[in-house]
Amino acid sequence: xxxxxxxxxxxxxxxxxxxxxxxxxxxxxxxxxxxxxxxxxxxxxxxxxxxxxxxxxxxxxxxxxxxxxxxxxxxxxxxxxxxxxxxxxxxxxxxxxxxxxxxxxxxxxxxxxxxxxxxxxxxxxxxxxxxxxxxxxxxxxxxxxxxxxxxxxxxxxxxxxxxxxxxxxxxxxxxxxxxxxxxxxxxxxxxxxxxxxxxxxxxxxxxxxxxxxxxxxxxxx
Ligand SMILES: Nc1nc2c(ncn2[C@@H]2O[C@H](COP(=O)(O)OP(=O)(O)OP(=O)(O)O)[C@@H](O)[C@H]2O)c(=O)[nH]1
Ligand SMILES: [Mg+2]
Numbered sequence: 001x002x003x004x005x006x007x008x009x010x011x012x013x014x015x016x017x018x019x020x021x022x023x024x025x026x027x028x029x030x031x032x033x034x035x036x037x038x039x040x041x042x043x044x045x046x047x048x049x050x051x052x053x054x055x056x057x058x059x060x061x062x063x064x065x066x067x068x069x070x071x072x073x074x075x076x077x078x079x080x081x082x083x084x085x086x087x088x089x090x091x092x093x094x095x096x097x098x099x100x101x102x103x104x105x106x107x108x109x110x111x112x113x114x115x116x117x118x119x120x121x122x123x124x125x126x127x128x129x130x131x132x133x134x135x136x137x138x139x140x141x142x143x144x145x146x147x148x149x150x151x152x153x154x155x156x157x158x159x160x161x162x163x164x165x166x167x168x169x170x171x172x173x174x175x176x177x178x179x180x181x182x183x184x185x186x187x188x189x190x191x192x193x194x195x196x197x198x199x200x201x202x203x204x205x206x207x208x209x210x211x212x213x214x215x216x217x218x219x220x221x
Contacts, residue, residue: 033106108146
């Protein structure tokens with residue numbers, strides 16, 4: 001079973017109908033979170049549909065293409081490492097912030113400190129330059145199969161996501177591919193929505209600019 005909360009869903013239908021362009025789409029997705037929460041397990045599950053158990057401790061960017069709703073989508077997925085440096089802990093570095101179109105913040109439902117890391121990281125993302133509409137974030141509580149070891153309730157995860165305008169899922173990368181797929185597809189929709197919003201804002205800015213150019217000229221005539 002997958003628990004799911006959907007941020008700003010009232011905007012969704014409009015954004016999807018606006019986005020009728022069927023060209024290829026690229027999305028840079030950054031996975032963040034404390035050590036051993038399952039960042040690599042999620043990434044590998046999404047790309048290969050498999051759970052292989054052990055993944056090593058490496059920082060990598062994977063490219064994965066898929067056809068979604070008739071459109072070719074190229075996912076660039078950065079499976080990051082949590083920084084060892086205590087000063088950088090809970091922060092997202094400039095390069096990562098700049099690179100990412102969307103973020104998946106992972107914690108383990110059996111590890112409260114990993115939930116606190118996600119709280120810090122989402123606050124950091126929201127503080128740094130990117131307003132929520134332009135930096136889509138999905139918070140993921142992983143290892144849902146380990147209910148007997150749970151220390152973070154679903155409600156806490158959901159509340160954190162609501163308070164920071166993020167999507168929320170509880171999943172088990174170990175148990176199923178479906179939940180992981182939902183996470184990536186939901187983030188893709190949020191990225192599409194953010195791009196449509198930016199395009200709309202740019203359009204309005206251009207109209208305002210042209211109008212001021214016209215009025216400006218008239219004033220000097
Ligand atoms: N029970 C259970 N174990 C999981 C799940 N997801 C990952 N694991 C296990 O958790 C451990 C860490 O998984 P990784 O995917 O390597 O975690 P990570 O966040 O990438 O870890 P680092 O890259 O070392 O920071 C591994 O032993 C996985 O098999 C899950 O959904 N359920
Ligand atoms: Mg890893």
